[in-house]
Amino acid sequence: MGKGTLLYAQSGGVTAVINATAGAVIQAARGRKVKVLAARNGILGALREDLVDTSRESAAAIRALAHTPGGAFGSCRFKLKSLDQDQDKYQRLLDVLDAHDVRWFLYNGGNDSADTALKLSEMARVTGYPLTCIGVPKTVDNDLVVTDTCPGFGSAAKYTAVSVAEAALDVAAMADTSTKVFVYEVMGRHAGWLAAAGGLAGVGKDDAPQVILFPEIAYDEAKFLARVQAVVKKVGWCVVVVSEGIRHADGRFVADAGGGKDAFGHSQLGGVGPLLAATVKDKLGLKVHWTVPDYLQRSARHIASATDLAQAQAVGKAAVDYALAGKNGVMPVIVRTSSKPYRWKIAPAPLADIANREKTMPKVFIDRSGFGITAACRAYLQPLIKGEAPPPYRADGLPDYVRLKNLPVARKLPAWKG
């Protein structure tokens, strides 16, 4: 070896196409004769020296990552603190990287992961360890700043738009004697991007979804119920898309019943869909049904967006190019160069501009009623769900998803006692 290895890891909630990024990273590195190690379960695998050797995987297996959802190497929710507070952990990371001759570190995740990559690059600079750190974007929440969109979002958006359109046909058929209101809960802690994507299901004035509830707009029960009632009166039925993260005017999450927290300290949400459904049933006396797709929306590789897939692969390839060119502390971001026709390119952006920030929906993307998307929002979103990229299917009717061998790299250090 001698010339160094590249370490790749996945972090945060996985997506339908994060493995497509991984596959592109490995293919690009192989093309440059660079060996790729992967850390199991994100940065934790680096701390634990729990690494796998991707060079043991066949070219066919690596190609198949492009159509396999989930996280092939495992992910984690684990946030490193400041260099001062977590000095021992950063030192351990450098020890592991050094032991395995790692010269390039690619961390594939959201804004928390960009922060981890940035801090590690700072630590390396402080200590003089020769390391190039790259943050590789990924999140169905679409809430990273600087980049036009985030790999993973387009596919979750396509899943949402298609599912809302299909469910709306069901509700329309049943409304005469059965369900009048259907509530569809989407992910999105603080940003309404996936809720907005539900809006792509309809084109005409009265098409579903007739009501979208964004986390960017304070929830007003009376206004919501009045809107639902008006739609049912006019259309005969109503589809509501609601973001898991909607809040009351005082900032409390509408869904906040238990108040659990995840490892990043975010509230554990879910359940606002059935809650709103019960409100509609009790206050308006209408028959309701509701859905919470939860993980299905972010793992539905079978209905991925071809645009999203291409971007997920492009950021992976660019990340390797930037790493080998020594562009430290950057993220390959998606730059929209034209909306009609849709054109995009990849460019490097400083991690310092991206880490720990969140992009919510701009005001001009939500219509004056507060319950719908504007033409500008549609023009932004539409290209992201364009094109189909179905996985190959096995003879038994299931997608032919790959399971990697994930053979471990021999440990060289004592066990981590973190």
Add this chain to the structure above:
Amino acid sequence: MGKGTLLYAQSGGVTAVINATAGAVIQAARGRKVKVLAARNGILGALREDLVDTSRESAAAIRALAHTPGGAFGSCRFKLKSLDQDQDKYQRLLDVLDAHDVRWFLYNGGNDSADTALKLSEMARVTGYPLTCIGVPKTVDNDLVVTDTCPGFGSAAKYTAVSVAEAALDVAAMADTSTKVFVYEVMGRHAGWLAAAGGLAGVGKDDAPQVILFPEIAYDEAKFLARVQAVVKKVGWCVVVVSEGIRHADGRFVADAGGGKDAFGHSQLGGVGPLLAATVKDKLGLKVHWTVPDYLQRSARHIASATDLAQAQAVGKAAVDYALAGKNGVMPVIVRTSSKPYRWKIAPAPLADIANREKTMPKVFIDRSGFGITAACRAYLQPLIKGEAPPPYRADGLPDYVRLKNLPVARKLPAWKG
């Protein structure tokens, strides 16, 4: 016309392929030069004389029904009582049929709808009105007797198997620091067919779903929790597929909180998924996520089974053949002539043998643990999800679903005062 019209209507919960049956009915009737009227919202449209003229639809629109989910003419949940109890309604139906020269009535639905078709055929016989009634099978619940399977089930089964497989990849990637148990709630009031279909997601011993809860097996919380804990200990995570209709040993639905009823008098279910998730969280202290796909599972035409689609079209064509041949009071059912290779044909079966009965999972389809499917069950289910039949997509990334014109037939009778 003079030679008579054929009346087609859709009933009960709609499916991904009930419109494919409708399209096949209309195409077959057009081929025989028979005019097809459709009742809006099932039998209610017949009572209300709310009929549409399908001859006003283009051949392309009728072809597009094959790839459009929902119910193109609207459905209903409405059960006619006995001939004695609902004499006025049956008389009204005969008046409407007579006014529009209807000689053949095709009712597309489940076991309640087979009952309606049967009763109407009896009423016609009693009164001497020349009418041939055919029940056309449809239900994602797969609970009709006599027929090997029900159109609509195979597609919902494929949706379920694919979604469970995809979610399992997500959970496997997250389990180290986040979700350990994922609960997936499927439809199925009294029969565990869709829960069993979730079992197709995995092949190996420890593959997801590691726990399936069937309505055919009494729910035992202690046994369930012990199983989940053992799986998490061995595999690191666990996927649970649960039927909405699981019951305690005393017969109470586990989900029964509110106790609402639908128009057929069935309990309104939903919510057992989050309930089990909370149990796992509280009793085992494990991080959980849950999903309730609800209508998505029965309207997901985008992931329909090609086998299911072919069968939905075949029963539609056969229904027209039987009707025009005067085979009164029958249903075209699917007969499995071979499992390996899978072969099937359509044959007529008396509605009297099918109406108001339910087929639950046979004991030999559930393994000894009570939490999994047997090889026999897999052999039965596997062919039903075989093959893909994606809809065409528009340039904007959404499926190109058709909306019929549904032009009304001029009324000839006074309004119904039912």
